[in-house]
Amino acid sequence: MNINAWAIAAVATAGLAQPLLAQDQSDAGIAAYRAALQDGNPAELWEMRGEVLWKTKRGTKNASLETCDLGKGPGKLEGAYAELPRYFADARKVMDLEARLVYCMETLQGWDTKPYFNKGAFKSKGPGSDMAAIATFVAAKSNGMAFKVDTSHPAVNAAVKTGEDLFWRRSGPFDFSCATCHAEDGKRIRLQGLPNLLKTEGAATGVATWPAYRVSQSEVRTLQHRMWDCYWQMRHPDVQYTSDAVTALLTYMNAIGNGNEIKSPYIKR
Numbered sequence: 683m684n685i686n687a688w689a690i691a692a693v694a695t696a697g698l699a700q701p702l703l704a705q706d707q708s709d710a711g712i713a714a715y716r717a718a719l720q721d722g723n724p725a726e727l728w729e730m731r732g733e734v735l736w737k738t739k740r741g742t743k744n745a746s747l748e749t750c751d752l753g754k755g756p757g758k759l760e761g762a763y764a765e766l767p768r769y770f771a772d773a774r775k776v777m778d779l780e781a782r783l784v785y786c787m788e789t790l791q792g793w794d795t796k797p798y799f800n801k802g803a804f805k806s807k808g809p810g811s812d813m814a815a816i817a818t819f820v821a822a823k824s825n826g827m828a829f830k831v832d833t834s835h836p837a838v839n840a841a842v843k844t845g846e847d848l849f850w851r852r853s854g855p856f857d858f859s860c861a862t863c864h865a866e867d868g869k870r871i872r873l874q875g876l877p878n879l880l881k882t883e884g885a886a887t888g889v890a891t892w893p894a895y896r897v898s899q900s901e902v903r904t905l906q907h908r909m910w911d912c913y914w915q916m917r918h919p920d921v922q923y924t925s926d927a928v929t930a931l932l933t934y935m936n937a938i939g940n941g942n943e944i945k946s947p948y949i950k951r
C-alpha cells in the first residue's frame with residue numbers, strides 16, 4: 683500500500699471511529715467498518731514493525747530472531763503459525779506462538795525476559811505491543827491456510843485435556859468458567875455476541891482471527907492478550923504472559939478449530 687492509501691486509511695479511521703463506536707455492537711456497522719478498511723487494516727503497520735523487530739539484533743547476545751525455529755526449521759515462517767501450538771523437543775514442552783517467541787528471545791538473543799514482561803506484557807505500547815508486532819508478522823505468513831494442530835502427539839494431547847479442564851473450571855469471585863460465556867450459541871454480553879468456542883464455527887471467528895487490530899483500543903492484540911482479558915473479566919489476578927496454563931487453553935481451542943482458515947491479521951471491535 684502506498685503512502686497516500688495509508689493517509690486515506692488513517693483519515694477513514696479517524697472519521698469512522700466515533701459514530702461506529704457509539705453503535706459498535708451493530709454487526710452491520712462493523713461490517714461497514716471492515717469494508718472501509720479492507721485495503722488498510724492498521725495491523726499491517728504492526729506486521730511491518732514485526733518484521734523489523736524479527737530482523738533486529740537485540741539482547742545480550744546481540745542476535746536477531748531470524749534463526750528462531752517455530753516448528754518447521756530455523757527461520758521457516760511459511761505455515762508455521764498454522765501448526766501451533768506444538769511440542770518442541772528442545773524446550774520439552776508444548777508452546778504457542780508467543781511462548782516460542784519468548785523462548786527464542788531467551789535462548790538466541792539472551793534476554794532476561796521476566797523483568798522485561800513485568801513492565802507490561804498486556805499494555806498498549808512497550809513489550810506487549812512489540813510482541814504483538816512480531817506475532818502479527820509471523821501469523822500473517824499462515825494467512826489463508828487451515829489450522830492443523832497435531833493433537834496426536836502425547837504432550838499436545840495432554841495440553842488439550844488440561845485446556846479442557848481449565849475451560850470448564852469455575853473459579854474466581856464470580857464463580858465463572860470460560861464455558862459460562864463461551865459454550866452456547868447466541869450468547870451475548872450487553873449487545874456483544876459471544877462465540878460458542880466449542881464449535882468449529884465459533885472457533886473460526888473467535889480463535890482463527892488473531893492477532894487482530896482492536897479498533898476500540900487502537901492496538902493489535904494477540905490470543906495471549908485475549909486470555910488475560912477474559913481472565914480479568916472473571917476477576918482473576920493477572921495471568922502470567924505465556925504461562926503453561928494459557929498455552930493449554932489455546933491448545934484446546936485450536937484443536938477445536940482445526941481445519942478453520944486462518945484470517946490474520948484481522949480487525950475487530
Ligand code: HEC
Nearest residue numbers: 858859860862863871877887888889912913915916931951
Ligand atoms: C463473563 C463472560 C466471559 C468469560 C467468563 C470469558 N470470556 Fe472470553 N470473551 C468475553 C467477551 C465479552 C469477549 C469479547 C470481548 C470484546 O469484544 O471486547 C470475549 C472474547 C473471547 C475470545 C475472542 C472471541 C472473538 O470473537 O474474537 C476468546 C477466544 C475467548 N473470549 C476465550 C475465553 C476463554 C478461554 C475464557 C476462559 C479463560 C473466557 N473467554 C472467559 C466474555 C467472557
